[in-house]
Amino acid sequence: DTEVTQTPKHLVMGMTNKKSLKCEQHMGHRAMYWYKQKAKKPPELMFVYSYEKLSINESVPSRFSPECPNSSLLNLHLHALQPEDSALYLCASSQGTLPEAFFGQGTRLTVV
């Protein structure tokens, strides 16, 4: 299995809602990432988990809360988002000894 699976593929949420994005990989990778990508822009790193511990938080607002329940799963909990948070949210994983990252297909998030 060489895939990173993200659910849901699309999500529409109101500014007062709480929702979660999920990511799963079964490649034995020990590093997992969340990226945010706006239209026609490159992906921007949000969080890095290494061996299930948060190792990088790129000054992301607290309305985004990551969670790594185990080495195969990564969640992104969303609360009180703003319309400008609408974007494609990408999950990725890597072996940790190699920075090459495998990406999922992303969750297209729309905040209304």
Add this chain to the structure above:
Amino acid sequence: GESVGLHLPTLSVQEGDNSIINCAYSNSASDYFIWYKQESGKGPQFIIDIRSNMDKRQGQRVTVLLNKTVKHLSLQIAATQPGDSAVYFCAENLGGSQGNLIFGKGTKLSVKP
């Protein structure tokens, strides 16, 4: 030819021609570089990588060239096909074993049949 519009730079090539996509990276300490292909509605897909101790690496129909003196990376695609149409991003690893990748702005490649 290559044009820079309001958004992504675009490169238009004829099917069968070779394509060259360029990227300038920012950090002279970066030790690893990756080219990704991103098709519409999909996540980035790994194409080829190169370490900073190399200046050229070849894959199947693709070649990456690294010039550390001017901090420049290029991706050459031989015999470009319509399926190569996508946005191409270079990414640099700022160091360390974690994938702290910083992506370049991207180039949209359009292949005309």
